[in-house]
Amino acid sequence: MTSPNDLKFEELEDAVQLLSADPAASTLSMSVSHAPSSPAGGPDVKVDLSEDEQAQEESAEVLERVRGSMMPFPGRSFLKHYVRTSPDLYGPFWICVTLVFSMAISGNLSTFLSQTGNPEYHYRPQFHRVTIAAAVIFIYAWLVPVALWGFLTWRRRAERQIGVFSFLETVCVYGYSLFIYIPTSVLWSIPVQWLQWILVLVSMGVSGSVLVLTFWPVVRDDTKVMAAATLATILVLHTLLAVGCKLYFFQASEKLAPSPTSKPIHASATTGFL
Amino acid sequence: MAAEEEASRPFAGLSDVSISEDIPVEGDISVPVGPSRTDEEFSTLDEPVKETILRDLRAVGNKFIHVLYPRRSSALLRDWDLWGPLLLCVTLALLLQDGTADSDLEGGPQFAEVFVVVWFGSIIITLNSKLLGGTLSFFQSLCVLGYCILPLTVAMVVCRVVLLAAPGTVSFVVRLVVVTASFGWSTFASTAFLSDSQPANRRALVVYPVFLFYFVIGWMVLTYFPVKNRQP
Numbered sequence: 365m366t367s368p369n370d371l372k373f374e375e376l377e378d379a380v381q382l383l384s385a386d387p388a389a390s391t392l393s394m395s396v397s398h399a400p401s402s403p404a405g406g407p408d409v410k411v412d413l414s415e416d417e418q419a420q421e422e423s424a425e426v427l428e429r430v431r432g433s434m435m436p437f438p439g440r441s442f443l444k445h446y447v448r449t450s451p452d453l454y455g456p457f458w459i460c461v462t463l464v465f466s467m468a469i470s471g472n473l474s475t476f477l478s479q480t481g482n483p484e485y486h487y488r489p490q491f492h493r494v495t496i497a498a499a500v501i502f503i504y505a506w507l508v509p510v511a512l513w514g515f516l517t518w519r520r521r522a523e524r525q526i527g528v529f530s531f532l533e534t535v536c537v538y539g540y541s542l543f544i545y546i547p548t549s550v551l552w553s554i555p556v557q558w559l560q561w562i563l564v565l566v567s568m569g570v571s572g573s574v575l576v577l578t579f580w581p582v583v584r585d586d587t588k589v590m591a592a593a594t595l596a597t598i599l600v601l602h603t604l605l606a607v608g609c610k611l612y613f614f615q616a617s618e619k620l621a622p623s624p625t626s627k628p629i630h631a632s633a634t635t636g637f638l
Numbered sequence: 639m640a641a642e643e644e645a646s647r648p649f650a651g652l653s654d655v656s657i658s659e660d661i662p663v664e665g666d667i668s669v670p671v672g673p674s675r676t677d678e679e680f681s682t683l684d685e686p687v688k689e690t691i692l693r694d695l696r697a698v699g700n701k702f703i704h705v706l707y708p709r710r711s712s713a714l715l716r717d718w719d720l721w722g723p724l725l726l727c728v729t730l731a732l733l734l735q736d737g738t739a740d741s742d743l744e745g746g747p748q749f750a751e752v753f754v755v756v757w758f759g760s761i762i763i764t765l766n767s768k769l770l771g772g773t774l775s776f777f778q779s780l781c782v783l784g785y786c787i788l789p790l791t792v793a794m795v796v797c798r799v800v801l802l803a804a805p806g807t808v809s810f811v812v813r814l815v816v817v818t819a820s821f822g823w824s825t826f827a828s829t830a831f832l833s834d835s836q837p838a839n840r841r842a843l844v845v846y847p848v849f850l851f852y853f854v855i856g857w858m859v860l861t862y863f864p865v866k867n868r869q870p
Contacts, residue, residue, distance in 0.1 A: 461850065488863070489744075491858075
């Protein structure tokens with residue numbers, strides 16, 4: 365068991381060289397080179413506290429990965445290009461936390477801005493949205509990668525030729541792909557419907573393509589049906605997240621409940637609608 | 639035999655020593671005691687309760703002063719305690735109660751929600767900085783983060799007073815200025831303590847969660863809005 369005090373980065377030099385030499389190579393070579401180090405199926409990711417040259421690029425590395433998640437290029441897998449063999453959990457975790465609060469705060473702001481003309485409107489902080497946002501986003505960013513990784517591992521046993529990412533790499537990709545939603549949620553607070561839907565499409569496009577471009581090299585060696593089904597599921601879940609967040613946190617003004625000083629029946633109708 | 643004799647040579651003189659039984663062997667074995675600290679520890683059981691409480695309160699107050707005027711001192715770190723953060727958290731949570739009923743979901747944070755945000759947030763930030771190689775201990779870091787909520791608690795008191803006096807846009811602007819200033823103060827004070835313990839290349843990674851933490855608390859303070867008409 366590793367205690368937090370002796371966590372360290374493991375750098376697999378040959379794997380890095382192989383991948384940087386041929387970025388389009390299938391990930392089979394990556395998983396093979398991982399095998400000697402951890403028979404469980406994935407590298408153990410540890411944070412090295414004593415290697416200074418590793419630590420030199422910590423902050424810059426995180427920023428670079430964030431930038432890379434916003435600019436997907438066809439043929440360039442986020443995982444191979446930016447993460448390589450050292451996935452980190454700092455980025456995904458703090459992106460999720462930031463996203464939770466940015467959704468809740470911007471949603472509150474958009475409610476306020478869309479209701480300023482309404483004389484009956486009484487400002488409410490709506491703190492319960494933080495709880496709901498936290499549940500939704502953490503389930504999406506941590507349980508969906510578990511399911512996907514489990515599914516891909518199962519398929520790898522059935523069909524030998526497909527590659528698989530380790531669990532931490534999957535979580536890493538999903539976490540960084542959510543980054544685009546942070547500025548999007550801030551912009552969603554502008555209460556203009558068509559702008560909000562355009563933002564939904566743009567952000568879904570960017571983050572969805574990061575996911576698809578990352579997982580396509582892994583699933584394309586599978587049977588056509590399974591490959592298409594896998595990618596379709598990834599995209600459908602992603603769409604549900606984006607559209608669901610937009611509809612729940614940034615509701616159009618005509619659907620909002622009247623001020624809470626009115627009868628409790630309205631309050632229960634609101635919670636029923638939500 | 640000869641070897642034994644040689645071995646016993648250095649101790650030869652001792653064979654003549656004898657202690658007669660009628661001389662009592664007595665003496666004083668005294669261990670030098672350190673400064674009066676040991677005496678204090680024994681006597682705190684005897685001191686009046688008022689003194690015990692006042693000593694802790696004075697320690698807490700001393701740390702409050704160190705937060706309000708952050709300068710390079712190790713008082714917060716050397717003698718950490720969690721009474722101050724508990725006091726501040728309870729005060730803040732009580733002040734954030736806006737009179738909504740439990741069944742009204744749209745109101746501000748409940749008492750338990752404030753507690754969870756403050757303590758769970760502090761624990762996560764502490765774990766984060768420790769995993770990134772920080773040298774502060776777990777409780778020292780909790781102590782610093784908790785004490786630096788003081789400016790935001792003061793801002794909460796000011797906000798409540800302002801809301802009583804002058805509702806409307808003016809009060810919002812005043813509250814915004816006060817909360818922004820105290821948020822900046824809290825972040826500056828806590829990073830002054832926390833960032834020194836981190837390697838330079840990871841400082842930004844440690845400061846960002848602290849910034850987010852006080853930003854969320856500042857948002858809770860700013861969006862506090864009392865319900866005017868209470869439902870029976």
